[in-house]
Amino acid sequence: MAKSIVVLRAYQDGLHLNITPTFSVTEVTEAIRKEFERMNQPLAGVSVQIDMNAPLLTEADLAYLKTELQDTYGMEVRGLNIADGTGDSTGVLGEKRPLAARAERGRIEKTRVVRETIRSGQTEDFPEGNLIIYGDVNPGGEVSAGGDIVVLGALRGSAHAGMNGKLSSVIIAMNLVPLQLQIGNYISRPSWGQKSRGYPEIARAGTEDIIIVEEL
Amino acid sequence: MGKVIVVTSGKGGVGKTTSTANLGTALALIGKTVVVIDADVGLRNLDVVMGLESRIVYTSMDVIENRCELSRALVKDKRVEGLMLLAASQKNNKDDIQPEQMKAICTELRATHDFVLVDSPAGIESGFRNAAAGAEEALVITTPDVSAIRDADRITGLLQHEGVEPINLVLNRLSPEMVRKGNMVSQSDVVGLLNLKLIGVVPEDREVIASTNRGIPLVHNKNSPGAQAYMRIAKRLTGQRIPIPELREKGFFSNILDWFSGNK
Numbered sequence: 424m425a426k427s428i429v430v431l432r433a434y435q436d437g438l439h440l441n442i443t444p445t446f447s448v449t450e451v452t453e454a455i456r457k458e459f460e461r462m463n464q465p466l467a468g469v470s471v472q473i474d475m476n477a478p479l480l481t482e483a484d485l486a487y488l489k490t491e492l493q494d495t496y497g498m499e500v501r502g503l504n505i506a507d508g509t510g511d512s513t514g515v516l517g518e519k520r521p522l523a524a525r526a527e528r529g530r531i532e533k534t535r536v537v538r539e540t541i542r543s544g545q546t547e548d549f550p551e552g553n554l555i556i557y558g559d560v561n562p563g564g565e566v567s568a569g570g571d572i573v574v575l576g577a578l579r580g581s582a583h584a585g586m587n588g589k590l591s592s593v594i595i596a597m598n599l600v601p602l603q604l605q606i607g608n609y610i611s612r613p614s615w616g617q618k619s620r621g622y623p624e625i626a627r628a629g630t631e632d633i634i635i636v637e638e639l
Numbered sequence: 640m641g642k643v644i645v646v647t648s649g650k651g652g653v654g655k656t657t658s659t660a661n662l663g664t665a666l667a668l669i670g671k672t673v674v675v676i677d678a679d680v681g682l683r684n685l686d687v688v689m690g691l692e693s694r695i696v697y698t699s700m701d702v703i704e705n706r707c708e709l710s711r712a713l714v715k716d717k718r719v720e721g722l723m724l725l726a727a728s729q730k731n732n733k734d735d736i737q738p739e740q741m742k743a744i745c746t747e748l749r750a751t752h753d754f755v756l757v758d759s760p761a762g763i764e765s766g767f768r769n770a771a772a773g774a775e776e777a778l779v780i781t782t783p784d785v786s787a788i789r790d791a792d793r794i795t796g797l798l799q800h801e802g803v804e805p806i807n808l809v810l811n812r813l814s815p816e817m818v819r820k821g822n823m824v825s826q827s828d829v830v831g832l833l834n835l836k837l838i839g840v841v842p843e844d845r846e847v848i849a850s851t852n853r854g855i856p857l858v859h860n861k862n863s864p865g866a867q868a869y870m871r872i873a874k875r876l877t878g879q880r881i882p883i884p885e886l887r888e889k890g891f892f893s894n895i896l897d898w899f900s901g902n903k
């Protein structure tokens with residue numbers, strides 16, 4: 424499945440913008456525009472680091488990108504990290520892991536399994552733990568959980584993970600096209616009418632109020 | 640023992656009454672005995688659509704209040720063998736009937752008829768609850784627009800909660816024009832979202848309005864696309880396996896639908 428050529432990710436040291444290096448700067452700029460439009464969240468003032476695997480963009484291109492991020496989106500570019508190795512993106516990021524990987528391992532958590540689609544006007548709340556939906560969450564339907572929410576279908580309605588404030592909670596859906604996502608007190612309303620990307624995605628709280636969505 | 644099927648939608652004006660009149664008539668045309676019940680108390684119009692308005696003497700209210708026998712309140716449609724209408728009272732309102740009373744009527748009728756179709760009012764309040772009370776199955780009618788689909792989803796949740804099963808979906812008024820205006824959601828998107836079994840697609844058909852005004856259900860005029868769609872749905876209701884003809888097979892539609900559903 425084709426990944427997006429730019430991916431915004433949250434790491435312990437803040438947001439990183441990962442850029443797949445085999446594209447022209449025009450394509451990268453366009454991909455950034457699409458990705459940010461899809462997120463539909465205020466990014467002004469947010470600090471970001473640009474990560475690339477190979478130095479395929481020229482220095483002029485990089486300068487252009489930096490200006491673009493600063494002027495168009497009001498973001499602060501705090502650094503640029505280019506690995507000249509081949510391919511493997513973990514090379515760049517080293518031991519810094521995405522936030523979701525911080526989940527405490529080996530702990531048994533309470534989880535409620537719901538074996539039906541949550542339709543318009545219906546809600547499913549499970550403040551005590553995680554929620555797994557074997558179905559869809561339709562527009563007008565709402566699910567909330569103290570921990571993570573996993574939708575093994577399409578999430579088209581609203582989901583609130585970490586409803587008691589647990590910011591390490593995540594929302595996963597096979598098909599993530601929500602009206603609204605909330606993790607702890609971070610809210611995102613992805614732009615309306617998004618088509619599914621055709622692969623499972625995960626949403627997690629980034630830094631500075633931003634909810635990050637990426638391929639699972 | 641016959642089947643009681645509630646015809647419902649949540650949103651108003653999407654074709655519940657049109658569908659009840661046409662499916663009732665279509666089922667009778669293929670030899671079934673049918674009663675269509677108008678459950679839209681206070682805003683009845685199934686009788687008008689079926690051209691039976693002038694023949695109504697008693698309504699379901701008269702039956703409930705013991706002013707007449709159920710069998711006497713049924714208005715026979717003389718154009719086709721085996722089709723009867725139980726009219727709604729126009730003088731009363733929806734809260735004058737209790738779900739158990741509707742249920743009793745449906746139970747009595749299904750003992751002697753193959754199909755009992757209940758035309759539900761719009762909304763999710765008492766009128767809908769009365770209409771659904773005696774039903775074991777449902778036809779959810781929607782048009783391909785976001786708000787109708789949202790309401791169909793809402794009503795489906797309520798029906799499932801009541802244990803109504805199966806719930807089949809009728810997609811009404813699918814039209815190339817709406818696609819062109821960008822107002823239409825594709826057939827596959829509707830079915831994908833509602834996750835119901837699609838029992839038929841009725842195209843937008845001007846003949847519907849003409850037939851409504853004449854008080855002669857569309858299916859009496861077999862040539863129109865709408866009539867053919869309703870005839871096929873009726874046959875599917877009797878258990879015949881007739882594939883849903885993909886509107887996309889006709890050149891123009893096919894392109895647009897494919898384009899919309901990303902199947903290109």
Ligand SMILES: Nc1ncnc2c1ncn2[C@@H]1O[C@H](COP(=O)(O)OP(=O)(O)OP(=O)(O)O)[C@@H](O)[C@H]1O
Binds near residue numbers: 650655679844845851
């Ligand atoms: N397939 C169709 N093509 C064209 N017009 C249609 C079609 N189906 C329904 N209509 C028109 O839409 C209008 C509403 O239809 P109808 O009365 O059957 O809806 P309803 O769901 O029963 O409405 P209500 O909620 O008010 O009871 C009518 O004018 C009818 O002629």
Ligand SMILES: [Mg+2]
Binds near residue numbers: 655656657679759760
């Ligand atoms: Mg009606």
